[in-house]
Amino acid sequence: MASAPSVYVPLDVNYLRDPRIRRAGPDAELLYLRGLAHAKGGETDGVIYEFDLDVIAVGLSKVPQRVAALVREKAWEEREEGWFITGWFKWNKSTEELRNEKERKRIGAARTNHGKHESKGEGPFSWCPVCTGEVEPAWRTSGR
Ligand SMILES: [Zn+2]
Known part of the structure; x- marks a missing residue:
């Protein structure tokens, strides 16, 4: 059986030094990275839908706190349908x-x-x- 072609999401190597990510903390960072992969794979144009959060955060504890940290640091932005990865269109085409x-x-x-x-x-x-x-x-x- 042929496997689906791999899809990649850009990750700026400087994200390690991004003060927003550092202030949000490593727990939130993991959720952020998963969010990037999810948004690319699901072709959501950088949106994390609220109903997808459980799937993205599977196995993670304190998910609401992680989300709050990302929103506080403006790495994610609250939207009616969930959240938007604020830097998405800097690195990704629609x-x-x-x-x-x-x-x-x-x-x-x-x-x-x-x-x-x-x-x-x-x-x-x-x-x-x-x-x-x-x-x-x-x-x-x-x-x-
Ligand atoms: Zn012809």
Whole structure:
């Protein structure tokens, strides 16, 4: 069985010296790190939903105190639906941006592949999104 591709979340190496994290303490720091991984994996755009907190904090004691420390130090910000990791968009693109990027790459690749087979006089192919009309050929959209 093929495993899912790994996903990574940026962690600024200077976070160790971040006064907010140091003042919040090591207990809160662990929750903060888990929150980063959770937000990235769940594509939440940096939001920790209240209903996810139990899962994120599994095995941790004094969870409300840890949350309070992160909020006090402005590492997390209270939101109606839970909390927001305040530095999130400094290091992470929004989920929508990532989707758009992926789509642009897919279209670019389709046009490149179409150009290759077309220049050899091959096609149309049912597997080619340009041949099927799902993706516009480059000449129709370029130069505008
Ligand atoms: Zn084609």
